[in-house]
Amino acid sequence: MxxxxxxxxxxxxxxxxxxxxxxxxxxxxxxxxxxxxxxxxxxxxxxxxxxxxxxxxxxxxxxxxxxxxxxxxxxxxxxxxxxxxxxxxxxxxxxxxxxxxxxxxxxxxxxxxxxxxxxxxxxxxxxxxxxxxxxxxxxxxxxxxxxxxxxxxxxxxxxxxxxxxxxxxxxxxxxxxxxxxNSDIAEDRRIRIESVEKKGASSDSSLDDADVIVSAGRGIGKEENLEVLREFAGLLRKSAVAGSRPLIDCGWLPYRRQVGVTGKTVSPKIYIACGVSGSSQHIAGMAGSETIIAVNTDPGAAIFNISDFCVIEDVVPFMEALVKLISTSESQGC
Ligand SMILES: Cc1cc2nc3c(=O)[nH]c(=O)nc-3n(C[C@H](O)[C@H](O)[C@H](O)COP(=O)(O)OP(=O)(O)OC[C@H]3O[C@@H](n4cnc5c(N)ncnc54)[C@H](O)[C@@H]3O)c2cc1C
Structure with missing residues (x-):
């Protein structure tokens, strides 16, 4: 062409x-x-x-x-x-x-x-x-x-x-x-849709309003490890925890917190991808973020291609250390 x-x-x-x-x-x-x-x-x-x-x-x-x-x-x-x-x-x-x-x-x-x-x-x-x-x-x-x-x-x-x-x-x-x-086109129905239901509570606007989104991927390992991300988000103003689709499929986070092509499209000031590989379906929902920080053990992870800051670390100990650092600085009045 x-x-x-x-x-x-x-x-x-x-x-x-x-x-x-x-x-x-x-x-x-x-x-x-x-x-x-x-x-x-x-x-x-x-x-x-x-x-x-x-x-x-x-x-x-x-x-x-x-x-x-x-x-x-x-x-x-x-x-x-x-x-x-x-x-x-x-x-x-x-x-x-x-x-x-x-x-x-x-x-x-x-x-x-x-x-x-x-x-x-x-x-x-x-x-x-x-x-x-x-x-x-x-x-x-x-x-x-x-x-x-x-x-x-x-x-x-x-x-x-x-x-x-x-x-x-x-x-x-x-x-x-x-x-x-255009109602004169003949119908050729090969499937029948029984019903269409809206998924998730539309009243949760946490992701839309957040300046910082801390997003968990499969690299987080287990559901309990989400706690450190919640703790980290809790230290920042206007922040929220989101996730990639596998976490929502596992029931670790509600659907309204899913970022991606079949979830929400977000554009916060800072998006922190924790153990997220960067599939095209996930990136579709967060590529518009102002600053992207990714933490991943794989230096070749696709998420790094669109990240402003790349951290090659095991996500849980890294986030634990970050929480400790911020909490200590706060308690010292920094
Ligand atoms: C039609 C369709 C629609 C989809 N819609 C969406 C969507 O809306 N949103 C979405 O997210 N996905 C969607 N998906 C799924 C998508 O294709 C990917 O499977 C999914 O995004 C992968 O999620 P993930 O990055 O969390 O997991 P994985 O791809 O498994 O990646 C895990 C990452 O964690 C890293 N890691 C592992 N251990 C550690 C550790 N200890 N510390 C740090 N990093 C670690 C790995 O290196 C890897 O990069 C869709 C798929 C299809 C087919």
Missing amino acids: NSRLKKIIVIAEYSDDRPAQVTLELITCAREIRKIANADIQAVVMGVRPESAAQILSLTGTDVVSIEIDVEKEQYPLFQRRILESAMEELKPDIIIAAHTSMGMDFLPGLAVSMGASCITGVKKITVESGQFVFVRSVWNGKFDAMIRSEKAVTAVSVPPGSFKPADGRAAKKGTVSLWK
Whole structure:
């Protein structure tokens, strides 16, 4: 795929009538491409009541197509894909950008197949070499980067949350919003969703409000060892303890404390990753942190690639020593 493009389409996600944070990040990604290709950007917001989210998204200066669909069809990926196929016929994109989330992965590969497009998933950076776009994605648990070119005229790209900074929601000039309805597409139901339940207590805003997040990974070893992280967090103002998914799966921390692509996206002033390897799914939720400190026994751990400070130590004795040091300094009035 050469760098002469006409149209970039961003497929938006939204909840509670507002564009998701990742959607604003996709807009930034599209703008990075536009810097090279000078192409038009349009976003597609699809759902039962997409209009409010579409209006808010247009405040970033992006032109938006809002596609309203029936409530009973909303949860069906095949149906969403069909709607997007028909929209893409009209919009004629060269690049389609979606979030690398459960929703994006539900429809993007299928959409690419039906359009005869290439599909490159987990893209965290886009560059140009010799007039050709190069899409960069992490492989081998973040230890290597793969540089991928598209061999097709149309390319579908999924971008993990946290890969780009979110676009500012107040541009000087608002984008346009076109309202489309799409209820005449036949349903092809191959699965039946019995119910959808919201996970975790939404009232816990500890991670959103924290300046410092102390995050535990599997390297912490056992549940009792979380205590030293709690103790450390207790010594700091506006801090909270979070964890990687294996800890939440073990029931050591509640789901609302999970950071990552299937958990929360956080951007505290300081993120301390304790025994976290740095899988792409975890990084997606914390890469936007201002300063990242990682403690890990493996000097080759992928988390170090994105860390500002790298501590190669056994996490529990290291954190115990840190707690002791801070407590002693405090008691001496330092
Ligand atoms: C669809 C999907 C969605 C996912 N969503 C998420 C998500 O939202 N969030 C998430 O976190 N994961 C998610 N995962 C899981 C993800 O792929 C990884 O398995 C997970 O992030 C690994 O967690 P970890 O880093 O704690 O454990 P590990 O990968 O096992 O890493 C443990 C690390 O601890 C280090 N270590 C070991 N002992 C010590 C010690 N004594 N001191 C210091 N360091 C030590 C090791 O060197 C290693 O780097 C998802 C996976 C899938 C397939």
